[in-house]
Amino acid sequence: MTAFTATVEVRLKRGVLDPEAETTARALERLGFELEELRSADRFEVDMDAASAEDARERATDMAERLLANPTIHDYDVSVEERT
């Protein structure tokens, strides 16, 4: 078994309104920053032992499908790194 950290990033699908991100963008503008658009995402880092990077990715993908993301409104990305 090898130690991995799987990172799952969950974000709203394009086209789904994100009122929190819009509020954050407006607050940045009030502070004088110039920006076009702001998107936010949730990032989960999951430490795990797995036989291979592929196994770790599969497990993290299953976690995203079953809990971390809601497929009705979210897209997600999974990346895996060996933990040293």
Place this chain on the structure above:
Amino acid sequence: MTVAVVQFGGSNCDRDTVQALESLGIDADLVWHEDGLPADTSGIVIPGGFSYGDYLRAGAMAARSPVMAAVREAADGGTPVLGICNGAQIGCEASLTPGAFTTNESARFQCERVHLRVENGDTPWTRRYDEGEVVEFPIAHGEGRYEIDDDRLADLEADDRVLFRYCDDEGNVTAEANPNGSKHSVAGVTGERGDHVAVLMPHPERVTLADIGITDGRGVLQAFGD
């Protein structure tokens, strides 16, 4: 024959719901989620509140608790199931009903009375109202904006599975009368299993007792007395 009102840590409309049901002559009991559903369960309410502190997404944790497998099984067998507010979020997260309830367009928690138009007067939850009738219920939510992809929404509407839409006091469904930015102003829907499974964000149990002044919510809860 008792309606089970399922309590999670953070439920807070559970006792109101029992009181409202009992005021209508319907037996109801609080059921702690870890205890499972009693054998004589004749109906199920997933009540409002903030189960698990709305961690991750409102309803996400409760939807994956073991009792929800029992709720799905009961729903498969025809037991009426109603999710109210946080219960509606849980119902969608648990795939009892389609779509998702997410952050209000205002990004704020909203606690106010709203008008609803009865869209389908031929379900257990709405048969005491006329189609097109306007009723007044309160909402109290931060994540009540109904989201669903366009194709599934079209199917839902084609199948007449929208129970209520937000409207003005004359029944006009307008952007101004939509309190949270819900797609097509949807406030409540029924599930794929049949119209005995339903969720809605507004609170019928808060407009059921005569002391409250408005009793527009009775018709929804009376479904459990059928």
